[in-house]
Structures are given as C-alpha cells and as structure tokens.
Amino acid sequence: RRMPGVAEDGEPLNPGESFSAAPEYPKPIAPKATFCPAYHLGVGFFLVFAALMPTQYLLTSLNGTLGYYSIAVLYFCMAFSGPVVPFGIQYFGGPKTALVAGSLTYLIFQVANILIGIPSIPSAASYVVLLPPSALLGIGACLLWTAEGSYAARVSRSVDEYQRSLHLENEQTSTNSLGYVNGVVLLFLQGANLIMNLASSALLSSGASAVTLFIILAAMCGAGCFTLMLLPKAPEYAENRVQQSLRESLWEMITLHKDRDFLFLMPLILTLGFNQGYLFSTITGDIITPSLGEEWIGYVMATSAAVDALGSYAFGYVSDKIGRYPVLAIGFLTNLGGCIVVIVMGVPDKAYVMAFAVAVLLGIADAVWMTVTSAMLAEQFRAPKTTAAFAIFTSWRSFCTALMSLLGPFLPLSVRTAILAGSVLLAAITASIPRHRPAPMA
Template identity: 30%
Template sequence: MDPASGADTARLLEEQDSESNAHLTSSDGVQSSRETNEGAPLRSPADKQWSPYKRDLHMLSFSFLLVFSAFGATQNLESSLNTDQGLGPISMGVLYCFLTVCSFLAPLFVHWLGAKNALLLGLTGYWAFVAANLVPTWFTLVPASAYLGFTASILWVAEGTYLTSAARAHSASCGSPEESTIGEFNGVFWAVFASNQVVGNLLALFLLRNGRSDPAHPGHVDKFATTLLFAVFLACMSVGTVAACFLRPEAKGARDLGADDPPVSIRSNLRSTMALLGDRRLLLLLALMVYSGLQQAFIWSDFTKDVVTPALGVSWVGGVMAVFGASDALASYFAGKLSSGMHSITFLVSGGAAAQLLVLIALLVKSSFGSSSTDYASLFTAAFLWGLGDAVFNTQISAILGICFPDDTASGFAQWKIWQSAATSAACFATPYLGIGTKLCILAGVLTVGMGGFLLVTLSTRRLAVPKER
C-alpha cells in the first residue's frame, strides 16, 4: 500500500471518529438539556411575569390603603373640624416641619432597622395621630403631630427603598426591563394608595352626613359623629398595620441598603444625603419637589376649607375628596403602565401639570371676580383634574429618582421628602395669613419653574442614554 494513501486512510478514519464523538457529545448535550428542562416545571408567559416580589407589592399597597384611608380623610378634615385658634392647620404645620427635619436622618433608621421594620415603625405615628383626634387639644394633637412627622419621614424613605428594591428584584427574576418595571411597580402602588381618598372620604361622608348638626356651629356635626368616625378609622389602621407584618424582608442584593453593609454613622448618613445636592439633576428637580408639597397642602387644607366648605358645607368635604381620590387612583395606575422611560415620563408629567394649571387659572379667575357661587359640577371637576396631576407627580417623581440615582435611592427619596414636606409645612403655617388668590399665584409660579427644571433633566438624561443605545 502507498504510504501516502495509508496516511490518507488513517486521517479519514480519525475525522470520522471525531465527527462521531462530536455527534455523541451533541446528542448527550441535547439529552442532558432535555432532561434538565423536563426536571424543571414549564412556565407559561403569564408565569414569567409573576414573582414573589409582586406579592410584596400587593401586600404593601393593601397595607397603605387601609392606613391612609383613615389618615387621609382625617387630614382633609383637620382645618374644618379643629378651628380653635387654628389648631388644625398648625398641627399639620408641626407634622410636616418635623417630617422635614427628620428626613435627614431617615435613611439611617432604614439602614439600621431594614426596610420592613422601618415601615412598621413608621406606621405607629399615623395610629397615634388619629387617636389624638378623639380628644383634639393643643396638648394631644400637637405632640402627636410631632411624633408622626418623625415616623412618617422613616416610613416614606422605607417605602421608596422597599418598592424600588422589589421592582429591581422582579426585573432580574423575570428578565423584564428595569426602568419599565420600576414604573409599573410605582404605578400599581400609587394607584392602590390613591384609592385611600375614595375609601376614607366616602366613609367620612356617610358617617358625617348621618350625624346630627351642631346647633352651636352651623354646618358642623356633633361630637358623637366625629368620635365614631375616628374610632372606625383606628380599627381600619390596625388591620393595615397587621397586614404590613406579613411583608418579607427586602430583596437581598439590593443596591440601596443591605444587611451585610458596614455600619453607617450619623455623619456619613448626612454626608450621603446632602451629597446629592451637588448633583445638577437633583437641583433642577427641587422646584418640582417643592411644588408637589405645595399642591398637596392646597388640596388637603385650602381647597377643602376655602372652596368646598363655604359652598357645600363640611359634610361634603368627603364627597368631593372622594372624586379626587378616584381620579388619583385611576391616573396612578395608567401612569405606571404607560411609564417606560424618560420620554413617557416627560409626556405624563407635562399632562399632569397642564391639568392642575387649568384648575389654578379657573380658581384664580373666580376669586378675582369675587364670585361666591360654586356648583357641584365645577367642584367635582376641579377635584378630578387635581387628582390627575397629583397622581402623575407621585408616580413619575418616584420613577425618575429610581432611574437617575440607582445606587443611592434612599438618599434620593429622602431629599424628595425633605423638600416636599418643607413646602407642605410652610404652606400650612402660612394658611391663616395668605389669601386664596395669593396662594394660587404662588402655586402657578412654582409649577412653571419646576416644569422648566424637570424638562432640562429629561433632555440631559435622554442625551446621555443615546450613546448607550448605539
């Protein structure tokens, strides 16, 4: 045999052996893969959208719905029920003043306790505040407001941290885009949360409308009706607090806070919180954060006291605010669904700002011409439009903070609460000294400045995102 042909034959046999081995290896791999897949349960597309973190989302939303159904309705009635030397507005001012100051240290408590335990601590203040309204005096309501300011600062930083952590964990678990998942989680939470205005205010409307009129104060209801209302509210809040106990600890591996992180001192926490003020994006968002606090103070205090009560009576405050809550809830849900990035956030926030600006202009024209007649339709329409704007600001500011500050979300939410609550506190303290027309002009001016800064942030963020997409 020719040596060359013998070598060719040997080479041919080796190639056939290699192909055979490769085929066997491939077959084994396919078989192994099939065995692995057969061993794991098949997941439908619907299953891939579910994770334990959605259960946490729904439990958190349900807990807040029950607690804030009581607190929200109580807050709406403060300026109308507790009129003795401005006790109602001043107690709200104390609340938000303490919330402002304590928000600087709130991330530290969240770090020490963990998001879940911080949530439970935060809820205790709301229970104490509603209980103080059973005997509303300067010695009960003001201290309860101060304590609520302290616990509320912890609650809202913990809520933002917990919700963002759950959204990111759900995104990693299901393979969904992180930005859209954060928007979806915020939309669902704020939609359920905003429903508290419907539940609590309808309950207040029912109980107060059926209460006896107080002959000493026309248009007001007697003590028995308010006592019954706050007792029902306390029971509702107790159930909501128990529900929060069933939350799981925040997702492990979250980028914000973790159980394995090194101890954090008060100085380092303050440094971390204040460091964000050096970020140009946060500075541009400050005016919008301030406006979010001013517009909430207006709808809770000025709108109910100076617009609704003179026109329809205090018993109808709950009915009008229920419309506000229904609008807020529906808009929050759809805003979360539509929020998929900076482009959609820009569109939604612009629409919400336009809705509230329309209400401000209408009320300003009415107050300027001294019209005292206000019908049901105009009040309900104003409440509906204001709810649209409130929903957009709550959901989209939360989403944009999660997008812009992914590695320091707790400090970002703390900054939001600092500026929002400071604005709310200032508005409550200024209520006895400013006319409705002046307040409307201030709101319109701050909204205009805030939208200008917000648009600059969205433009700069989208420009930075273009190279990454390419």
C-alpha cells in the same frame, strides 16, 4: 490532546460532524419575582391611610386652632426629620421594619384623637395629648414614605431582572416597572382617600360621634400595621448592604443637593408639595366652603381622590411604556389649567362645576407628580443613594405642603395660586432641559 476527527469521549465523529469546544450551558434565570409584594404593600397603605385621611380633614373643623397647630407640627417634623431617616432605616435593618415602625406612629396619632374627643379631657390638656403624637407622626411618616420608596425600588428591580432573564435571547428586551409599582401603591392609598371621605361623612351625618369614628379608624390603622408586619422582606442586593454612619448618611444627603440631576428634579418635588398643600387646605377652605358649603367638602375631595387613584395606576403603567416625560406633560397642563381656572374665575357663589373641575385637574396632577417623580428618583439614584434621595424627596415635599397650608391666613387666594403656577412653570422648564438619562437597571 484531542486527535482530529475524534470526539471528546474518544469516539470518531460521523461524516459532516464537527467538534464544538464550547458546550452550551442553560442560560441563567434570575430568582422568580412577582408584583405580589407591591399589592401587599398597597393593602397595608390602604388601611393605614384610610385612618389618616379623614382624621386629617377633620382636625381643623373639630379642634379649631389646635387642629391647625397639629397639621403644622406634623408636616414640619416630617420635613426636618429627613436628614436622619436614611440612618434610621439602616438601624431598623431595612425598609420592611421601617415601614412597620412608621405605621405604628399613625396608630398612636389615632389614639390621641380618640382621647381628645373624650369630654372629660380639659381643653388645655388637649394640646399636650395631640401635639407630641403629631410630631411623632411627622417623623414616622417621613420614615414610612422613605422606606416605601426603597422597598418599591427593590421590588421593581427584582421583577425586572427576572423578566429580562426570561428573554436573554432577545437583547433588545427592556423592562422597567418602577412606575407601575409606585402606581399600584398610590392606587390603594388614594382609594382609601376616596372611600373613607365618603364613609366618614356618611357616618357623622348619621349622628355618630367623632370618638366613634376615630375608634373605627384606629382599628383600621392597627390592621394596617399588622398587614405591614406580614410584608415579605425586600430583596437584598450587595449595594443595599452598605453600612453608613449617621455622619456619612447626612453627608450623602448634602452632596445629593449638589447633584445636577437631583437639582433638575427639585422643581418637580416642590411643585408636588405645593400642589398637595393647595389640595389639603386651599381648595377646601377657600373654594369649596365659601362657594358650596362645608357639606360639599367630602364629595369634591372624594372625586379628586378617585381621579388621583386611577391616574396613579394608569400614569405609572404608561410612563413605563412610553417614557416619563410625555406623562409629565400631562401634569404640567392639568396643574396649570387648574390654576388658570381659579385666577380667571375667582370664587363665585354656587360654583359647582368650577370646584369639581379644579379638584379633578389638581388630582390628575398629583397622580403624575407622585408616581413619575418617585420612579425618576429610583432610576437616577441607585442604591445605596436611593434611601437618601427619597428622604430628601419626602422632606421637601412635606415642607412645601406645610408652607402652602400656613400661607393661607396671610396671603390671598390669587397669590397662593400664582405661587403654585410659578412652581409648575419652573418644573416644566427644568424638565425640558436635556441632561443625563439613566440606563435601564441591570
């Protein structure tokens, strides 16, 4: 037993000194983490989607009915493969391997487009050559996007924990980088959309064949697959190690559909899908082509992609600082604004300003929906529910994209625009209802 006035080592204390029974230890510092994996993932996405974007826009113009069937098969397979994707990511051992596996389906799709461009391939055989890879791409795309959401959430969490551990003396310190990480990835993706829209148009205008273009795109896609192979493994957390059977995975997705917070996010997810379908098919086929001509598609969509790319980065960063809901308001206003312009003006001849304005407004909205909705999903549905939440997100988004595209031949432009506007209004209403707000990630 220690005597009064005596230190722990037995030496007497100096006058005025007091013994502290609890010596101070260094404060724990989390493992160092940076945003480098997010940029690495962005580069991989840039290369993979630099190949897909021009191919997707050229499918219908080069292949006619087969192109429409290919897009429909792609997005419906992407939508309906969602229930098994979480189990697939678990089977592949985590999001990194799933990202690589998903990207390889993009490469197979590019090779199929090269084959059907060869003159010696009979037209009937083109269906056999293109449609199965389209279905495979749909499954792979769902796998890729779900794995991206899981990977981004883990990277964000590791950086946030490291930053908070450096500021333990300030209990008010709060960091949240989910929006930023998602914004970085989407910046690279939309940058690919911008650059390759212009590059492919220039290449085809110079007299190069579509097969030559697809060979170049396939090489870029292969480089993207290799880049994702070199991606650092996602940080591991205890909840990520939970193993689920296929039945448990399916049941978790079913129960998420009954979750109150998820139901409030559903209108945002549906709006994102409708807006992307409108961008992919309606603007190009019903506004740009009849008003300006096909030669303007690349320029208008490149402008939309540029706004989308910059907006993804900016809105992701800003929403981390000021909150998700002020940024969502920008999405509501721009999406509704674009719809109102179309409904009021129709499609006048030589409507250059209108076409660019609508594409820009919907591009801004797409940046908001993709970046902020992804961040909100990762915030509200922590592991092990994160993968299931992103699988549902990808499925419903893809379904609405396919649905909006397929409605083109059957519904007039005004009705499709009204459907998009209605989904935006519903999303605005549900977003304004007070509900549970998740605490910062621990």
